[in-house]
Structures are given as structure tokens and as C-alpha cells.
Amino acid sequence: MLRIEGLVKRYRTGDIALDGVDLVVPAGEVVGLIGPSGAGKSTLIRCVNRLVEPTAGTIHLGELDVTALSRRDLRRARRRMGMIFQEFALVERLTVMENVLSGRLGYVAFWRSFLRRFSAADVRGAFATLDRVGLLDHVDKRADALSGGQRQRVGIARALLQGPDLLLIDEPTASLDPKTSRQIMRLITELCAERQLAAVVNIHDVALAQLFLKRIVGLRAGVLVYDGPSEGLTPEVLTRIYGEEDWTRTHGDADADDDAARATGPRPELIRAV
Amino acid sequence: MSIAAYPDTWRRPPFIASATWRWAIYLGALAYLVVAAGAVDINWARLAEGVARAGRLFVGFLSPNFTARWSDIALGMEESLTMTVTSTVVGILVSLPVGVGAARNLAPLPVYLVCRAIVALSRSFQEVIVAILFVAMVGFGPLAGFLTLSFATVGFMAKLLAEDIEDIDPAQAEAIRSTGASWLQLVNYAVLPQVMPRLIGLCLYRVDINFRESAVVGIVGAGGIGATLNTALDRYEYDSAAAILIIIIVIVMAAEYASSFVRKGIG
Amino acid sequence: MPTARAADGASAWRRTTRAQDLLRWFAWLLLAALFVFSWNVMTKDTIWAFVRDAPAQAADIGGRMMPPRWSYIVQLSRPLWDTLSIATLGTLLAILLAVPVAFLAARNTTPSVMFVRPVALLIIVATRSINSLIWALLLVTVLGPGVLAGIIAIGLRSIGFVGKLLYEAIEEIDHAQVEAVVATGAAPAQVIDYAIVPQILPAFAGISVFRWDINIRESSVVGLVGAGGIGLNLEASLNTLAWSQVSLILLAILGTVLFSEWVSAKVRHAII
Structure with missing residues (x-):
């Protein structure tokens, strides 16, 4: 579904964020993208829907060359790519329903969206999606009245309502507590399986990634250094991705405290467990 | 649940929940606008005549004449600028005690009430109205303008200063007070350091306002460039009027630029 | 001598350096000079007799203002x-x-x-x-x-x-x-x-x-x-x-x- 070839991004400051990345993601597969801060994970995801303009390389969504599109065609292409954000990026002062319906903006004429008169199919779809993510009781609440987990569910519903072929997911759990993080990851993987969506999940919590995702891609300094099953993340591989660290030392129970995992890096017993 | 079972319409919850109140407010606002707009009586004949004058005004702006009335303009600018400097300095000096007195956490109640009354009086009237009264008292000329702008500065600065003082961190004041400091020491050590940075910014902002106001008090005879402008317009000398307006805009822009520069230097 | 050292210590403790101090005093002096100059220029044509008369004028106007002509409110x-x-x-x-x-x-x-x-x-x-x-x-x-x-x-x-x-x-x-x-x-x-x-x-x-x-x-x-x-x-x-x-x-x-x-x-x- 998604085919990235030789993707390069050089910022105006001269920093090279991506240095020749190749990645293929078939429909129905969820890929976890891991790597240290500043490795270019965020840039890679944003290059796919061109929130960040790539410097070189091509990106194909199905048969469509995203990098060659005009502004208008790019907007059409963006409808097929749902995006989910770290800090949720909901429009705080709009209601939950408006936030979810904003997923249809690419399909709707301006005056309809301005008057909030979406088609019956769109509204029904929005209700169904909100029901699926478990928020049917919060339709008329303002987004800033929700908890973190609920907000991320709204973010997911917004992306789903676009009717996407591909989900671009940027650190979906970084602002959530460990339990909610797992619920959100479970929801995302279930939804992708239900709807045969391809997805790239940018995630810094290696343990969580291994728990839910089968395929992991490791990015370091703008270069792919690992692409394989999550079982293959041996201490050597992790060193290749993150640099030198004692990856074999264990302490505590991973289930009890995912926060510790963030601070100290992934733990081998989990790596083997999945 | 099948997809068809979900509702197919959705309305955003209205801003005003009660429908009666909502419609009452909408209709009331609409009725007010209609009535208010009705008060605008447009004299079309005079308007047609105005088009020609607008044309001449526009031409005047394209070719501003700085030289024809230069001595008048120079005098007006001199009055405006000196008025700005003196009134800002005096106004700020007077506003300091008034501002401290108008802060409830520092001043005893009688002082507080007097200072608040001064602030309210100064803020209620537009500068030009105050200028009329001062002109009646001390005669025509920039001294009346100076008094007007000083009075307005006191109201403006004292109010903001008092609000700042009332917002200070009480823990710091508590700490100083617990050392057995006197009231003046309290103001010096606990209050001033907290309000000083914003105070300086406000002073610069007030310089800006005072200059702009100095350009209008002249219309009622209180000196400054406004009198020159009024005369130029009365004599239909639109090119000179344009020159004056351009000078005002340039000075205001320069003042704004300079004050942002100074504020960056301090901050 | 302890006191002298204490005095030394105090001067070393000042919030600002000597150069900054000088600059600050110079800025204040400049402002004061600007004020005096502006004041002189502004008041060069002021007729001080009028100004001295101001309190009397104010009292006179105040007297004529009171009481307000309440009937005028209709207009x-x-x-x-x-x-x-x-x-x-x-x-x-x-x-x-x-x-x-x-x-x-x-x-x-x-x-x-x-x-x-x-x-x-x-x-x-x-x-x-x-x-x-x-x-x-x-x-x-x-x-x-x-x-x-x-x-x-x-x-x-x-x-x-x-x-x-x-x-x-x-x-x-x-x-x-x-x-x-x-x-x-x-x-x-x-x-x-x-x-x-x-x-x-x-x-x-x-x-x-x-x-x-x-x-x-x-x-x-x-x-x-x-x-x-x-x-x-x-x-x-x-x-x-x-x-x-x-x-x-x-x-x-x-x-x-x-x-x-x-x-x-x-x-x-x-x-x-």
C-alpha cells in the first residue's frame, strides 16, 4: 500500500533528517517505527502526507506518486491517509462530534462544513465510529473536557472517518499512562486488522511496540538500521538502533511499570516474551 | 448495532442553551441594529459634493506639502513633543503614590477610596474633554495640553500599577514583612522588584499614547500639532494637512519601534 | 580590621557594577535635562498671569456649573x-x-x-x-x-x-x-x-x-x-x-x- 524509495529530507538549516529511506508497507500491516529522539521518525511520517516536504525520493500510495502531486491533488491524497498525533491535536474548543466530522473535510464543500451540515452518511458514520471507540456518551462535549485516553480515541475516530487506506500514527501513547497506552495500542491494532489498513506507528516505548506489533523498523540518524520481526530485537540490534547501553540487565516487572521502561529502555524478558 | 441504526443528523449544541433567551437576544440585537442604523441620516447631495473633496484630499496625500506651512508645522511639532515628554514624566511621578494608594493590599481603606476615585475620574473622560476644562482654567496653549495629558497618564498608570501590586506574590511580601521591615522597606524590597519590569514597559507605551493624544488636544486649543492640522483643514490646504498626518504616522511608528527596542534591551 | 573588610564585602555585593551604575545615573541625568529643556520650550509663551488666576477661574466655572440645568436632559x-x-x-x-x-x-x-x-x-x-x-x-x-x-x-x-x-x-x-x-x-x-x-x-x-x-x-x-x-x-x-x-x-x-x-x-x- 505504501512504498517509500530513497527518501531524503534536508532541512533549511542543513540538518539531514532522513538520508535515503526505503520502506514498503502492504495493506493490513502495522509497522512500528522505533529509534532515538531526533532519528527522524516524526519527519518520516510527515513526509508521507507532505506536512513536511521531502527533499528527494518518491512515496507511492498504491499507484499514486504522492511526491508529484499538485496542491489540490495532494489534498485528495491526504484524505486516504489518516493521522493520529502524540498530543492528540484535537481542536480543543470544538465538540467531540465536530472534531470527528473534521475527518470528512476533504470530501465536503466549504459551505456545508461551515454550517456543520454534513451528509446523513457522514453523520451516521461519525456516530458509528464514536461508538466503536467507546465515546458515544460524549458526542456533545467539548474536546478539552475529556481525559487523555478519551481525547486520543477522538483522534483515532477522526482519522478513521476519513476512510483511509493508511494510518500515520505519531507517538500515540507518549502523553498517556501505561494502562491507557495499552488500551489505545490494542484499539489501533484491532481497527487496522478489521479494516485492512496499513499503518506506520512511530513509537519510543520498545516494550509496548513489541507487545502489539509484529514488524519493527529501526531508524537511527535518518537511516534504516533494522527491518524485521519484533522478536528479532536482540541487544545487538537495539545497540545498533539506540547506541551502547546494557540491554540485558533486568529489574522490576514490566507490566507494573511501563514508565520505568521509558526511562531505562526496553527489557529483554519482554523482548523474548512476545 | 448496524450502521443504519445511528442517527443521521447532528446539531452543534447552541451557545446559549435556553431557546427563549437565545431568540430574545438574537432578535433584540437585530432590532437594535435596525434602529441604530436608522439614526444614520445620509445627505446624498452633501455626499456627492464630498466626492470631489475626497478627490482633492487624496491628491493632497499624493503630493504632501511640507514647506508652505513649515513654520506652523514646526511650532506644532515642538509643542506636541515637549508636551509628551513633560506630561509623561510628571504623570508617572504622580501616578506612583496614587497607584500604591489604590492597591488594596498596601493602602488603608480611606486612602484606597480616594486614590480609586482619582483613577476613576481620570479614566472616565476622554482627553479632549479634560483639555476643554483646562483651557478654560489656564488659557490657550500647550500648558493646558500638558495638564490634560498628565492627568490622563495618572489615571492610566495608577490603575495598571495598582492591579500589578494587587497581583504580587503574597509569599514574598510575607517573607519581607516577617523580617520586621517597615512599610517603605516592604514596598522597596517586596513590591517594586515584582512590578518593575512591566512598569517600564507601560511607561514606554504611555509615551506613545501621549504623543498620539497631543495631536488632538490642539483641536480645542490646548496646543500641539492638532491645532495646526485643524487650521490646515479649515483653510482647505489638504497638501499641508497630508504632510502633518504623514509626520504623525512616522513619529508614532518610530516611537513604537524604539520602545520595542528598549523593551527587548530591558527584558 | 574586620569592619573594613565588612565594608569591602558590602561594596563587592552591589547588584550592579560601577560602569553600569554610571550609565544608569547618566541616563537619569539625561532624562532630567530633557524634561527641563522641554518644560522651558513648552512654557515660553505661557501667560503666567492666567495660570496664577486658574484657581479663581476654576472656582468661577465650578460655580456656574452648579447646579446642572436638569431640564436640558430632554434634549x-x-x-x-x-x-x-x-x-x-x-x-x-x-x-x-x-x-x-x-x-x-x-x-x-x-x-x-x-x-x-x-x-x-x-x-x-x-x-x-x-x-x-x-x-x-x-x-x-x-x-x-x-x-x-x-x-x-x-x-x-x-x-x-x-x-x-x-x-x-x-x-x-x-x-x-x-x-x-x-x-x-x-x-x-x-x-x-x-x-x-x-x-x-x-x-x-x-x-x-x-x-x-x-x-x-x-x-x-x-x-x-x-x-x-x-x-x-x-x-x-x-x-x-x-x-x-x-x-x-x-x-x-x-x-x-x-x-x-x-x-x-x-x-x-x-x-x-
């Missing part, structure tokens, strides 16, 4: 209504014109930082630097005396004020919310409607009410140059030295200002 009702209308319609006009200007001036919404933004900023600065009374003066010569000139004068002066505060609010919005709406494939107009407008709405309402409050004060004087409202009556009363009417007019203005302050406080409270 003031229409001008007061006009004053309110000038302020309200002027503010509406300003909002209508300032909103597009603000969007053109804000760095994150302007179509071109190089060409459009400077023009929008110039409009904001130019309308802000010219007082509403001067706008009224110009408009009365063009449109003739009347409420219309007052409305447009108040409106033009307020464009810069509303525009400046609004474009600053637009520049301060949370960019992540915008990015999320852009990522759905929304068109630019939809991005403004869904991501930007909700974020600036509270600031917008606050600014509008704030300016309306100021405009009530301003509209009470535009009549002095013929642009309608209670200022016309003030001008007429001053010309005939009818001080007992002037005092009533001042009271009426005070009442209107207090009313507008009460309303704007209520509205601001309702928004926040």
Missing part, C-alpha cells in the same frame, strides 16, 4: 442614543474590516510574508496612529457633518487596534491543531474555519468588547468637530458659555461610560 436623549450608535456601529465596522486584515498580517495565515504582510501591517499602523478625532475631522470635510462621519471615524481608528491584537492572537495559536486539520485533506478555508477560528474566538470577543468600551468614550467627543453624538451639544454649550449645560453633559457622559463598563465586564465574564 440630550437623542444625542446620547446617537453616541451609543456611533460607538456600536463603528466597532462593528472596524471588526468587519479588521478581521481580514488580521489574517493577512499574521505570519501563519498570510498568503505572502514578503508582499501582503507589510501592506496589512501598514494599514494597522496607519489607522492606529491617527486618533479618531482626526479621522472625524477629515471625514467631516469629505462627508459633511453627521453621525455617518462619526461611525466611519471610530471604525477606521479601531481597525488598527482590533487588527493588531487579533493578528497577535492568531500568531499565538497551537500549531498542532492546525496540522491535524490540514492532514485530513481540508481546504485552506476549512482549515481556518475548523482549526484557527475556534482557537481565537475568545480573544476576538474580548478584544471587540474592550474596543467597544473605549469607543463609547471616543464617540462622546467626535461631535466636537461635527461628527454627531453628544459632542455636538457640548460644543454648542461651550460656545454659548452655558456651563450649567456642560456639567449636565459631563454627568451624562460619565453615566454612559459607567454603563458601558458594566456591560463589557458582564460580557467578558460570560465569555470566560
Whole structure:
């Protein structure tokens, strides 16, 4: 579904964020993208829907060359790519329903969206999606009245309502507590399986990634250094991705405290467990 | 649940929940606008005549004449600028005690009430109205303008200063007070350091306002460039009027630029 | 000697260095000199006899002002209504014109930082630097005396004020919310409607009410140059030295200002 070839991004400051990345993601597969801060994970995801303009390389969504599109065609292409954000990026002062319906903006004429008169199919779809993510009781609440987990569910519903072929997911759990993080990851993987969506999940919590995702891609300094099953993340591989660290030392129970995992890096017993 | 079972319409919850109140407010606002707009009586004949004058005004702006009335303009600018400097300095000096007195956490109640009354009086009237009264008292000329702008500065600065003082961190004041400091020491050590940075910014902002106001008090005879402008317009000398307006805009822009520069230097 | 060392220690403890101190004193000295110079220039033509006479003058005027001519209030009702209308319609006009200007001036919404933004900023600065009374003066010569000139004068002066505060609010919005709406494939107009407008709405309402409050004060004087409202009556009363009417007019203005302050406080409270 998604085919990235030789993707390069050089910022105006001269920093090279991506240095020749190749990645293929078939429909129905969820890929976890891991790597240290500043490795270019965020840039890679944003290059796919061109929130960040790539410097070189091509990106194909199905048969469509995203990098060659005009502004208008790019907007059409963006409808097929749902995006989910770290800090949720909901429009705080709009209601939950408006936030979810904003997923249809690419399909709707301006005056309809301005008057909030979406088609019956769109509204029904929005209700169904909100029901699926478990928020049917919060339709008329303002987004800033929700908890973190609920907000991320709204973010997911917004992306789903676009009717996407591909989900671009940027650190979906970084602002959530460990339990909610797992619920959100479970929801995302279930939804992708239900709807045969391809997805790239940018995630810094290696343990969580291994728990839910089968395929992991490791990015370091703008270069792919690992692409394989999550079982293959041996201490050597992790060193290749993150640099030198004692990856074999264990302490505590991973289930009890995912926060510790963030601070100290992934733990081998989990790596083997999945 | 099948997809068809979900509702197919959705309305955003209205801003005003009660429908009666909502419609009452909408209709009331609409009725007010209609009535208010009705008060605008447009004299079309005079308007047609105005088009020609607008044309001449526009031409005047394209070719501003700085030289024809230069001595008048120079005098007006001199009055405006000196008025700005003196009134800002005096106004700020007077506003300091008034501002401290108008802060409830520092001043005893009688002082507080007097200072608040001064602030309210100064803020209620537009500068030009105050200028009329001062002109009646001390005669025509920039001294009346100076008094007007000083009075307005006191109201403006004292109010903001008092609000700042009332917002200070009480823990710091508590700490100083617990050392057995006197009231003046309290103001010096606990209050001033907290309000000083914003105070300086406000002073610069007030310089800006005072200059702009100095350009209008002249219309009622209180000196400054406004009198020159009024005369130029009365004599239909639109090119000179344009020159004056351009000078005002340039000075205001320069003042704004300079004050942002100074504020960056301090901050 | 311990005391001498203590004194040394104290001088080493000063908050500022000697050079900074000198610079600071020099700046104060410069300000004082500027003040004295300005004062001398300003008062060179002042007739001090008038000034000495001021308290007596004030007492005289005060005496004539009291009691206000209460019956005059009947003739003031229409001008007061006009004053309110000038302020309200002027503010509406300003909002209508300032909103597009603000969007053109804000760095994150302007179509071109190089060409459009400077023009929008110039409009904001130019309308802000010219007082509403001067706008009224110009408009009365063009449109003739009347409420219309007052409305447009108040409106033009307020464009810069509303525009400046609004474009600053637009520049301060949370960019992540915008990015999320852009990522759905929304068109630019939809991005403004869904991501930007909700974020600036509270600031917008606050600014509008704030300016309306100021405009009530301003509209009470535009009549002095013929642009309608209670200022016309003030001008007429001053010309005939009818001080007992002037005092009533001042009271009426005070009442209107207090009313507008009460309303704007209520509205601001309702928004926040």
C-alpha cells in the first residue's frame, strides 16, 4: 500500500533528517517505527502526507506518486491517509462530534462544513465510529473536557472517518499512562486488522511496540538500521538502533511499570516474551 | 448495532442553551441594529459634493506639502513633543503614590477610596474633554495640553500599577514583612522588584499614547500639532494637512519601534 | 580590621557594577535635562498671569456649573442614543474590516510574508496612529457633518487596534491543531474555519468588547468637530458659555461610560 524509495529530507538549516529511506508497507500491516529522539521518525511520517516536504525520493500510495502531486491533488491524497498525533491535536474548543466530522473535510464543500451540515452518511458514520471507540456518551462535549485516553480515541475516530487506506500514527501513547497506552495500542491494532489498513506507528516505548506489533523498523540518524520481526530485537540490534547501553540487565516487572521502561529502555524478558 | 441504526443528523449544541433567551437576544440585537442604523441620516447631495473633496484630499496625500506651512508645522511639532515628554514624566511621578494608594493590599481603606476615585475620574473622560476644562482654567496653549495629558497618564498608570501590586506574590511580601521591615522597606524590597519590569514597559507605551493624544488636544486649543492640522483643514490646504498626518504616522511608528527596542534591551 | 573588610564585602555585593551604575545615573541625568529643556520650550509663551488666576477661574466655572440645568436632559436623549450608535456601529465596522486584515498580517495565515504582510501591517499602523478625532475631522470635510462621519471615524481608528491584537492572537495559536486539520485533506478555508477560528474566538470577543468600551468614550467627543453624538451639544454649550449645560453633559457622559463598563465586564465574564 505504501512504498517509500530513497527518501531524503534536508532541512533549511542543513540538518539531514532522513538520508535515503526505503520502506514498503502492504495493506493490513502495522509497522512500528522505533529509534532515538531526533532519528527522524516524526519527519518520516510527515513526509508521507507532505506536512513536511521531502527533499528527494518518491512515496507511492498504491499507484499514486504522492511526491508529484499538485496542491489540490495532494489534498485528495491526504484524505486516504489518516493521522493520529502524540498530543492528540484535537481542536480543543470544538465538540467531540465536530472534531470527528473534521475527518470528512476533504470530501465536503466549504459551505456545508461551515454550517456543520454534513451528509446523513457522514453523520451516521461519525456516530458509528464514536461508538466503536467507546465515546458515544460524549458526542456533545467539548474536546478539552475529556481525559487523555478519551481525547486520543477522538483522534483515532477522526482519522478513521476519513476512510483511509493508511494510518500515520505519531507517538500515540507518549502523553498517556501505561494502562491507557495499552488500551489505545490494542484499539489501533484491532481497527487496522478489521479494516485492512496499513499503518506506520512511530513509537519510543520498545516494550509496548513489541507487545502489539509484529514488524519493527529501526531508524537511527535518518537511516534504516533494522527491518524485521519484533522478536528479532536482540541487544545487538537495539545497540545498533539506540547506541551502547546494557540491554540485558533486568529489574522490576514490566507490566507494573511501563514508565520505568521509558526511562531505562526496553527489557529483554519482554523482548523474548512476545 | 448496524450502521443504519445511528442517527443521521447532528446539531452543534447552541451557545446559549435556553431557546427563549437565545431568540430574545438574537432578535433584540437585530432590532437594535435596525434602529441604530436608522439614526444614520445620509445627505446624498452633501455626499456627492464630498466626492470631489475626497478627490482633492487624496491628491493632497499624493503630493504632501511640507514647506508652505513649515513654520506652523514646526511650532506644532515642538509643542506636541515637549508636551509628551513633560506630561509623561510628571504623570508617572504622580501616578506612583496614587497607584500604591489604590492597591488594596498596601493602602488603608480611606486612602484606597480616594486614590480609586482619582483613577476613576481620570479614566472616565476622554482627553479632549479634560483639555476643554483646562483651557478654560489656564488659557490657550500647550500648558493646558500638558495638564490634560498628565492627568490622563495618572489615571492610566495608577490603575495598571495598582492591579500589578494587587497581583504580587503574597509569599514574598510575607517573607519581607516577617523580617520586621517597615512599610517603605516592604514596598522597596517586596513590591517594586515584582512590578518593575512591566512598569517600564507601560511607561514606554504611555509615551506613545501621549504623543498620539497631543495631536488632538490642539483641536480645542490646548496646543500641539492638532491645532495646526485643524487650521490646515479649515483653510482647505489638504497638501499641508497630508504632510502633518504623514509626520504623525512616522513619529508614532518610530516611537513604537524604539520602545520595542528598549523593551527587548530591558527584558 | 574586620569592619573594613565588612565594608569591602558590602561594596563587592552591589547588584550592579560601577560602569553600569554610571550609565544608569547618566541616563537619569539625561532624562532630567530633557524634561527641563522641554518644560522651558513648552512654557515660553505661557501667560503666567492666567495660570496664577486658574484657581479663581476654576472656582468661577465650578460655580456656574452648579447646579446642572436638569431640564436640558430632554434634549440630550437623542444625542446620547446617537453616541451609543456611533460607538456600536463603528466597532462593528472596524471588526468587519479588521478581521481580514488580521489574517493577512499574521505570519501563519498570510498568503505572502514578503508582499501582503507589510501592506496589512501598514494599514494597522496607519489607522492606529491617527486618533479618531482626526479621522472625524477629515471625514467631516469629505462627508459633511453627521453621525455617518462619526461611525466611519471610530471604525477606521479601531481597525488598527482590533487588527493588531487579533493578528497577535492568531500568531499565538497551537500549531498542532492546525496540522491535524490540514492532514485530513481540508481546504485552506476549512482549515481556518475548523482549526484557527475556534482557537481565537475568545480573544476576538474580548478584544471587540474592550474596543467597544473605549469607543463609547471616543464617540462622546467626535461631535466636537461635527461628527454627531453628544459632542455636538457640548460644543454648542461651550460656545454659548452655558456651563450649567456642560456639567449636565459631563454627568451624562460619565453615566454612559459607567454603563458601558458594566456591560463589557458582564460580557467578558460570560465569555470566560
